[in-house]
Amino acid sequence: MNPVTGKPYLNDAVIGNASMLAALGRSGELYRLWWPHVDFPQHVERMRAGVFVEEESEETVWTDDPAEWQWEQAYLPRTNVLRTAGAARRLPLRWETVDFAVPGEPLLVRLYKWTNTGRKPIRLRFFCAASLTIGENRLYNCVTYDPHIDGLVYFRHQYAFALASPLGCAQYTCADAWKHASRGYLPGTRVAMAPDGALGWTFPLEPGETAAIPVYLTAGSRVDEAVNAMRRAFAASAEDHLERTVRYWHDYLDVQPALPAGCDERTRRVYERSLLVFRLMADEQTGCVIAAPEFDEAFTRCGGYAYCWGRDAAYITTAFDRAGLSGMSRMFYRWTLTAQDPDGSFQQRHYHDGRLAPSWGLQIDEGGSILWGMHQHYVATRDRAFLEEVWPAVEKGTTFLLSYLDRDTGLPLPSRDLWEERSAEHTYSAAAVHAGVTAAAAMARELGKTGLAHRWEEAAKALKEAILTRAYDERRGTFYRALKLQVDRSAYQRAVESGFPAFAETDEKGYVSYYVQHDPVYDISLLGLSVPFGLLDASDPRMARTADAIERACAVPGVGGIRRYEDDRYIGGNPWILTTLWLAQFRIAQGRFDEAKRHLAWAVAHASPLDLLPEQVDRQTGEPAWVVPLTWSHAMFVLTVHMLLEKGQL
Numbered sequence: 001m002n003p004v005t006g007k008p009y010l011n012d013a014v015i016g017n018a019s020m021l022a023a024l025g026r027s028g029e030l031y032r033l034w035w036p037h038v039d040f041p042q043h044v045e046r047m048r049a050g051v052f053v054e055e056e057s058e059e060t061v062w063t064d065d066p067a068e069w070q071w072e073q074a075y076l077p078r079t080n081v082l083r084t085a086g087a088a089r090r091l092p093l094r095w096e097t098v099d100f101a102v103p104g105e106p107l108l109v110r111l112y113k114w115t116n117t118g119r120k121p122i123r124l125r126f127f128c129a130a131s132l133t134i135g136e137n138r139l140y141n142c143v144t145y146d147p148h149i150d151g152l153v154y155f156r157h158q159y160a161f162a163l164a165s166p167l168g169c170a171q172y173t174c175a176d177a178w179k180h181a182s183r184g185y186l187p188g189t190r191v192a193m194a195p196d197g198a199l200g201w202t203f204p205l206e207p208g209e210t211a212a213i214p215v216y217l218t219a220g221s222r223v224d225e226a227v228n229a230m231r232r233a234f235a236a237s238a239e240d241h242l243e244r245t246v247r248y249w250h251d252y253l254d255v256q257p258a259l260p261a262g263c264d265e266r267t268r269r270v271y272e273r274s275l276l277v278f279r280l281m282a283d284e285q286t287g288c289v290i291a292a293p294e295f296d297e298a299f300t301r302c303g304g305y306a307y308c309w310g311r312d313a314a315y316i317t318t319a320f321d322r323a324g325l326s327g328m329s330r331m332f333y334r335w336t337l338t339a340q341d342p343d344g345s346f347q348q349r350h351y352h353d354g355r356l357a358p359s360w361g362l363q364i365d366e367g368g369s370i371l372w373g374m375h376q377h378y379v380a381t382r383d384r385a386f387l388e389e390v391w392p393a394v395e396k397g398t399t400f401l402l403s404y405l406d407r408d409t410g411l412p413l414p415s416r417d418l419w420e421e422r423s424a425e426h427t428y429s430a431a432a433v434h435a436g437v438t439a440a441a442a443m444a445r446e447l448g449k450t451g452l453a454h455r456w457e458e459a460a461k462a463l464k465e466a467i468l469t470r471a472y473d474e475r476r477g478t479f480y481r482a483l484k485l486q487v488d489r490s491a492y493q494r495a496v497e498s499g500f501p502a503f504a505e506t507d508e509k510g511y512v513s514y515y516v517q518h519d520p521v522y523d524i525s526l527l528g529l530s531v532p533f534g535l536l537d538a539s540d541p542r543m544a545r546t547a548d549a550i551e552r553a554c555a556v557p558g559v560g561g562i563r564r565y566e567d568d569r570y571i572g573g574n575p576w577i578l579t580t581l582w583l584a585q586f587r588i589a590q591g592r593f594d595e596a597k598r599h600l601a602w603a604v605a606h607a608s609p610l611d612l613l614p615e616q617v618d619r620q621t622g623e624p625a626w627v628v629p630l631t632w633s634h635a636m637f638v639l640t641v642h643m644l645l646e647k648g649q650l
Contacts, residue, residue, distance in 0.1 A: 002295070002296060002298070002300060003300060004297070004298035004300055005297065005298070007031050007032075007295070008025060008031070008295075009295050009296060009301070009626070010295070010614075010624060010626070010627075010628050011023040011024065011025070011031065011293060011295060011612075011628045011629075012024060012025050012026040012073065012608070012609075012610065012628070013025075013026075013073065013075070013082045013610055013612075014080075014277070014280055014293055014612070014629065015080050015081070015082050015099055015100055015101055015280070016038065016080065016101045016280040017101040017102065017103045017104065017105070017284070018038065018279055018280065018282060018283065018284035019035065019036050019037065019038070019106070019283070019284045019285060020033070020034065020035045020036075020101045020106060020107075020108060020219065021033070021034040021035075021038040021101075021280055021281075021293060022034075022099070022101065022108060023293045023295070024082060024084075024099065025064065026071055026073055026084075027063060027064040027066070027069070027071050027084065027086070028049075028063065028064070028071070028073070028082070028084030028086075028097045028099065029046075029047070029048065029063075029064040030044055030047040030099075030110075031044070031295075032044055032293065032294065032295075033047075033108065033217075034293070034294075034306075035106060035159075035219045036106070036219070036221075036285070037283050037285065037286070037288075037352040037353075038280065038281060038282075038283045038288075038290055038293075038306075038352070039283070039288065039290045039294070039306045039307060039308070039351060039352050040136075040306065040351060040352065041134075041135045041136045041159070042133075042136055042294060042297070043132050043133065043134050043135070043136070043159065043161065044130070044131075044132060044133070045131040045132060045133040045138070045195060045196075046129075046130070046131045047128070047129070047130040047131070048062050048063070048064060048128075048129050048130075048178075049062070049063045049097070049110075049112060049126070049127065049128050049129075050062040050063060050126075050127045050129070050181060050182075051063075051091075051093065051095070051114065051124055051125065051126050051127070052124070052125040052126075052127070052184035053091055053093070053122055053123070053124060053125075054122070054123040054124070054125065055123070056091070056122070057091075057184065059182050059183060059184065060125075060127055060181055060182050060183070060184055061088075061091065063086055063095060063097075067089070068088060068089055068090065068091075069086035069087065069088060069089065070086065070087045070089065071084060071085065071086050072084070072085050073085070073609070073610065074610065075273075075610055075611075076098075076246060078249060078250055078253050078272055078276075079100075079245070079246050079249035079250070079276070080100065080101075080245075080249055080276050080279070080280060081098060081099070081100040081242065081245055081246060081249070082098070082099045082100065083096065083097070083098050083099075084096070084097045084099070085097075087117075088117075092116060092117045092118025092119075092122065093114060093115065093116065093117060093118075093124075094114075094115045094117050095112060095113065095114050095115070096112070096113045096115075097110055097111065097112050097113075098110075098111040098242060099111075100241075100242065100245045101245075102233075102241050102244065102245055103244070103245060103248040105218075105229065105232070105233070106218055106219040106220060106226075106229050107216060107217070107218050107219075107229060107232075107233050107241070108216070108217040108218075109214065109215075109216055109233075109238055109241050109242070109245075110128075110214070110215045110216075110217070111212065111213075111214045111215075111238045111242065112126070112212065112213045112214070112215065113210050113211070113212045113213075114126065114205065114210065114211050114213070115205070115208070115209070115210040116205035116206060116207050116208060116209050116210075117208075118207055119207050120207060121204060121205065121206050121207065122204070122205050123202065123203070123204045123205075124202065124203055124204075124205060124211075125170075125171075125184055125185075125200055125201070125202050126200065126201045126202075126203070126213055127171075127181040127186070127198055127199070127200045127201075128163070128198065128199050128200075128215050129177040129178060129181045129196065129197070129198035129199075130152075130154075130163055130177070130196065130197065130198070130217075131177065131178075131195045131196035132154045132161060132195055132196075133195055134154060134155065134156035134157075134159045134160075134161070134195070135156055135157060135158070135159050136297070137156065138195060140156055140157070140193075141154065141155075141156045141193070141194065141195040142154070142155055142156065142191070142192070142193050142194070143155075143174045143175070143191070143192055143194060143195070143196065143197040144174060144190065144191040144192075145172050145174060145188075145189075145190045145191065145197075146162070146164075146227060148227065149162060149164045149227060149230045149231065149234075150164060150165075150168040150169055151163050151164020151165065151169065151172075151199060151230065152164070152172060152174065152197040152199060153223055153226060153227060154195070154197065155223050155226075158221050158222075159219070159220075159221065160219070160220050160221070160222055160223045160225065160226040161217060161218065161219050161220075161226055162216075162217070162218045162220075162226040162227055162229065162230040163197070163199060163215070163216070163217050164199070164215075164216055164230055164234075165199070165201070165213060165214055165215050165216065166214060166216070166233075166234045166237070166238070167201065167213060167214070169199045169200060169201055170200055170201050170202045171185070171186035171188070171198075171199070171200030171201075171202070172186055172188060172197070172198065172199050172200065173186035173187050173188060173189045173197060173198055174189045174190060174191055174192040174194065174196075174197045175189055175192035175194035175196060175197070176189075176194075176196070177196040177197050177198035178196065178198075180198065181198045181200070185200075186198055186199075186200050199215075201213055212238070214237075214238035216230060216233045216234075216238075218230045218233055249276065252275075252276075252279060253272055253275060253276070255324070256275060256323055256324040256325065257323070257324050259271055259641070259645075259650070260645070260650065263650060266604050266605075266607075266611075267600070267604050267641070269611045270603075270604050270607050270611045270613065270637060271637070271638065271641055273607075273610070273611040273612060273634075274319075274323075274613070274634035274635075274637050274638050275323055275325070275638070277612065277629050277631065277634050278316070278319070278320060278323075278325060278328065278631070278634065278635075279328075281293075281316075281631045282328050282331070282332065283352045285352075286331075286335050286338075286352045286353065286354075287328070287330075287331030287332045287333075287334055287335040288308045288332070288335050288350070288351075288352040288353075288354075289308055289312075289313045289316050289317070289328075289332050289631065290305070290306050290307060290308055290352075290631065291305045291306070291307060291308070291309055291312050291627075291630065291631055291632065292305040292306065292615070292627050292628075292629060292630050292631060293305070293306060293629075294306030295627070301571070302571075303358065303360070303420070304358070305627060305630075307349040307350060307351065307357040308335075308339070308349060308350050308351070308352070308357075309348065309349045309366065310336065310339070310346045310349075310366035310367070310369055310370045311363070311365055311366045311369045311418060311432075312631065312632045312635075313332055313370075313373070314369035314370055314372060314373030314376075315369075315373075315532070315632055315635045315636065315639070316332075316631055316632060316634075316635040317329040317332050317333070317373050317376075317377060318373060318376045318377075318532070318635070318639065319634075319635035319636075319638040319639050319642075320332075321376065321377055321380035321381070322380075322638060322639060322642040323638050323642070326377065326380060326381050329373075329377045329380075330377065330381075330383070330386055333370075333373070333374055333377060333386070333390055334389070334390075335352075335354065336370055336374075336390075336393065337389075337390065337392075337393050338353070338354030339354040340393050340396065340397065343396075343400055344367075344393075344395075344396030344397045344398075344399050344400030344401075345362065345367055345397075345400045345404075346366045346367040346370055346397065347359060347362060347366075348360060348361065348362065348363050348366065348416070348420070360416055360420050361415065361416050361423075362415045362416065363415050363416045363417070363418065363420065363429070364401070364404060364412045364413070364415040364429050364432075364433060365415075365417075365418055365426070365428060365429035365432035365433065366432075367397050367400065367401055367433070367436060368401060368429070368432035368433035368434070368435055368436030368437070369432050369435075369436065370397065370436070371394060371397050371398065371401075371435075371436035371437070371439050371440050372432065372435040372436050372438075372439045372532075372533065374390050374394065374439065374443070375439030375440075375442055375443055376439075378443065378446070384446075387443055387446060387447060388447070391443070391447060394440050394443055394444075395440075395452075397436070397440070398436070398437055398440040398456060401433050401436055401437055402437065402456075402459050404433075405463070406425060406484075409425060409466060409470050409483055409484070410462060410463065410465070410466030410470065411425040411430045411463070411466050411467065411470060411471065411483060412425060412426075412429055412430055412433050413425065414484055414486065415429060417429065417482070417525075418525055419525075419564060419565075419570075421570075422482070422485060422486065422519075423485075423486040424481075424482035424483060424484055424485040424486060424519060425482055425483040425484045426481065426482045426525075427467065427471040427479050427480060427481060427482060427483075427525075427526060427529070428481075428523070428525035428526060428528045428529075430463065430466070430467050430471065431467065431528050431529045431533045431535050432528065432533060433463065434460055434463045434464055434467065434533065434535055435532075435533035435534065435535070437456050437459055437460045437463065438456075438457070438460045440456055441453045441454075441456035441457045441460060444456060464535055467529070467535065468536075470483060471483060472542060473518070473520065476520070476549075477541075477542065477545045478522070478526075478542070478545050478546040478549050479526050479529065479542065479546050480518050480519055480520055481519040481520065481521045481522070481523045481525075481526065481565070482518075482519035483517060483518060483519070484515050484517065485515060485516050485517075485518070485519040486513055486514065486515055487502075487514050487515065487516055488514065489512075489514055491514070491516070492504065492514035492515070492516065495516045500516060500517070500518070501516065501517035501518065502514070502515060502516045502517060503515050503517070521565050521566050521567070522546075522549050522550045522553040522554060522565060522566050523550070523564065523565035523566075524550055524554060524562060524563075524564055524565065524579040524582050524583065525564075525565075526546050526547075526550060527543075527546075527547060527550065527582050527583065527585075527586045528582075529543060529546075530543045530586060530589060531582070531585045531586050531589050532585075532639075537589075538586055538589035538590045539590065543586075544590070547583070547586050547587075547590075550562075550583070551583060553565075553566045554566065554568075554579070556574070556575040556619050558619070558620075559575065559617065559618070559619050559620070559621075559622045560575065560602050561574075561575025561576070561577075561579075561580045561602055561606070561617055562575055562576070562579045562580045562582075562583050562599075563575050563576065563579065563619075564576060564579055571616055571625060571626045572618070572619060572625070573619065574616040574617055574618055574619045574625045574626070575616065575617050575619060576615060576616050576617070576633075577603050577606065577613050577614060577615065577616075577617065577630070577633040577636065577637070578615070578630070578632050578633045578635075578636040580599050580602055580603055581599060581600065581603055581633075581636035581637060581639075581640045582636065583599055584596040584597075584599035584600050584603075584640050585636075585639065585640055585643055587599070588640070588643045588644060588647060588649075589643075591647075593644070593647065593649045596640070596643075596644065596649075597644070597649070597650075599640075600637075600640055600641070600644070603633075603637060603640075606622060606624070608624050608628055608629075612624075612628050612629040613628075613629055613630060613633035613634050613637060614626060614627055614628045614629065614630060614633065615627035615628075615630040615632075615633060
């Protein structure tokens with residue numbers, strides 16, 4: 001549980017429409033809601049539903065209370081529509097909620113259905129209470145009752161939300177919503193400078209009877225926009241909105257290439273869920289692709305995930321292209337033009353508008369990955385207009401990469417690694433830069449810029465030679481993870497005492513930094529030299545030995561899977577989905593298909609109950625351990641499936 005927000009770290013489900021994104025728990029509780037972009041801002045502090053049975057209840061029973069309900073949850077097949085149901089432990093009730101965001105509208109629909117499972121008539125009071133921290137801020141919020149929609153309007157500065165039902169309401173209040181709703185009565189306060197309010201409905205239920213209460217949440221940049229969106233929503237029934245949304249998601253999947261008929265059902269479901277997740281994580285307005293829905297806003301255990309990393313996105317958009325979603329790839333690369341710095345670099349991570357997000361500093365592999373990804377998109381589409389559109393960014397980006405080389409080693413200068421944990425001249429980063437420069441040369445040649453293409457090809461050859469001579473450990477017959485690894489003083493002293501090459505540098509301010517010359521740790525990212533960047537073939541003995549050493553060092557006993565590197569301690573040192581699939585892809589490139597299929601099957605088996613792929617799998621329990629869903633995990637799954645398909649192995 002996040003100590004700052006009071007919400008679980010793990011999401012159970014996500015829904016959305018590419019401008020509105022929502023994360024929910026297994027009880028159907030709405031944890032977070034982002035609008036008008038999928039990364040920012042988040043507006044929900046808490047939103048709950050509850051029921052008060054007249055003449056039986058002493059207080060309202062909330063649907064997210066595990067002491068009161070047994071839940072079941074599933075997506076409607078092949079959609080981003082979520083169904084959650086609860087069976088009461090004490091009361092004669094069963095409920096169901098169908099949650100979805102309507103495509104093309106700032107509208108979240110929550111269709112509640114209550115069923116009397118008892119033998120006598122009952123009278124229910126149903127409450128929906130919401131506390132909104134609009135614009136991610138508890139200050140200066142206001143909520144008011146609007147009789148024109150018979151509902152509530154929440155607003156703060158440039159954002160407004162309306163909460164209402166096409167059935168109207170029987171009760172309402174602004175402020176102190178939880179206190180009043182818990183007691184089963186809303187006093188009708190019409191306006192309050194507060195973040196919370198509640199609506200109530202009263203209705204009888206005969207034995208076996210079901211009553212439906214649709215609740216709509218609409219958004220706008222002004223109060224009148226949110227209210228007008230609610231009026232538009234009222235023009236159609238909840239069932240009509242549901243039918244339209246289901247049809248949208250079915251159409252979205254139907255235009256993509258299907259997996260072969262012989263593919264097993266769970267693999268097919270995870271594949272389709274991956275494509276559905278892709279649409280939710282790619283911002284409709286900007287094309288920015290986020291790593292995951294945010295769950296740790298206060299950075300209590302990590303640095304946050306609701307940002308766009310160029311590295312992740314290069315893999316993700318390559319998966320888009322393989323899956324037939326090239327339009328989303330093109331939108332992303334258009335977005336990169338807004339994120340590139342004037343010097344041609346791409347920084348660690350960004351918001352949807354291209355502005356720099358909180359950062360640990362430059363990760364040089366990101367710029368190389370973006371250029372590589374641009375070329376991958378061109379190869380997939382042969383879209384020359386795209387090539388011409390991104391060319392200025394390609395030229396600036398390549399110029400920066402080639403300016404950022406260590407004259408001593410020939411490798412890219414120290415930067416943060418892809419795991420964002422250490423500064424060094426990383427072998428993976430060098431391979432990404434090599435791939436980026438090679439891709440840029442190919443794009444230059446396509447555009448007839450032969451002189452520039454030749455210079456970049458020669459630079460790429462020199463970089464490859466540096467990697468093969470400086471980053472390779474002849475003694476072990478495998479690659480180093482990095483050179484010039486920055487360490488603390490005690491690690492430096494231990495290295496010196498043990499006879500390992502190490503050195504110290506003093507900067508112009510007198511600060512001393514310490515380094516060891518080689519980082520010998522086995523890390524899954526070393527496979528990147530072959531897959532995806534192609535610096536060496538997977539059949540090369542140096543790569544084969546490195547891959548085998550990585551598998552021996554990083555395989556997790558018992559639960560299975562592959563962790564990132566030896567002695568990985570992040571969130572307990574668990575196996576990751578993407579790392580396990582990375583090894584699967586390398587084995588495919590080697591022609592070791594049975595091993596690859598086992599790794600793919602492991603990923604499928606460790607998807608969540610809703611077929612979402614986490615970042616990590618708990619090394620003790622085998623349950624999702626961190627980040628649900630992780631877009632990069634889904635991308636690696638799609639890429640692995642397509643690699644097997646291309647080899648006729650699936």
